[in-house]
Amino acid sequence: MKVENARPLEKAQLARKKVDVNRYVRDFVLNKYLYLMMVPVLAYYLIFHYAPMYGALIAFKEYSPMKGILGSPWIGFKHFQDFFGSYYFWRILKNTIVISLYSLIFEFPAPIILALLINEVRSKMFKRVAQTITYMPYFISMVVICGIITDFTNADGVINKIMMAFGYDGQAMLQKPELFRPIYILSEIWQRIGWESIIYIAALMGIDQEQYEAARMDGASRWKQIMYITLPGIMPTIAIMFILRMGNLLNVGFEKIILLYNPVTYETADVISSFVYRKGLLEFGWSYSSAVGLFNSVINLILLITANYISRKVNESSLW
Structure with missing residues (x-):
């Protein structure tokens, strides 16, 4: 049967x-x-x-270009142990986390705020001008951007002269470790705010306009319309972008760091990516730098999975 x-x-x-x-x-x-x-x-x-x-x-492995990847001898977790036990471990981990958190706190909301402000403007001409001006820095070469930052913050730079009027001592700002992080974060906001706002502006355009008309008929102010219609309407987009940002939290861009920092500011500016660059390309420590980079990637993967899980539980928006 x-x-x-x-x-x-x-x-x-x-x-x-x-x-x-x-x-x-x-x-x-x-x-x-x-x-x-x-x-x-x-x-x-x-x-x-x-x-x-x-x-x-x-x-x-103890990698040797002459022996190749397969021919190089296995040494297990020796490079990881050396990195975790080195003087530089806590310094670069701290710098990476601090700069990443500053970026998350100050840079991540900036394009959202810009998109909300542009959405509230009624003049189409002003919108186009504002968007064009804020997009432009993103398309400038990183080398040029860092050159502008260096020139403006030099002892005889424009920003330095303005700061001297408020009692600043006139020393080049990039020579001061305590000023490196604010300069880096502010320049990141200036460079990326317009470009990153595009996705939020697109999300705002997808909100049903009848909701705003109904809210205005009920006497809702613009602030209440933003709080109860606009922000909930783009919250799934914000959640997805936040998850992606968490997945790259420790991937502080080494290009700008390398172009702006110097041995004087290593204590606050040296991050994992710049440390990997110095060890791997300048000191030819390929295996050691690969171990550091792999450690960074594993931490980012854990942060990505955690952020995705929390987002799915909180607002039912996730990558998977």
């Missing part, structure tokens, strides 16, 4: 699988050009993101 009941069940499962395969084939035929457009993107990630992960093996 059991065998007789099992056979119809097996037939039903096979029929279901056949239907699924036919549906996938039909979908591929109908959307073949869309799938074709995906090929370059998949190739990019496979070649430049997944294939290089093989090289992470050198973090557990």
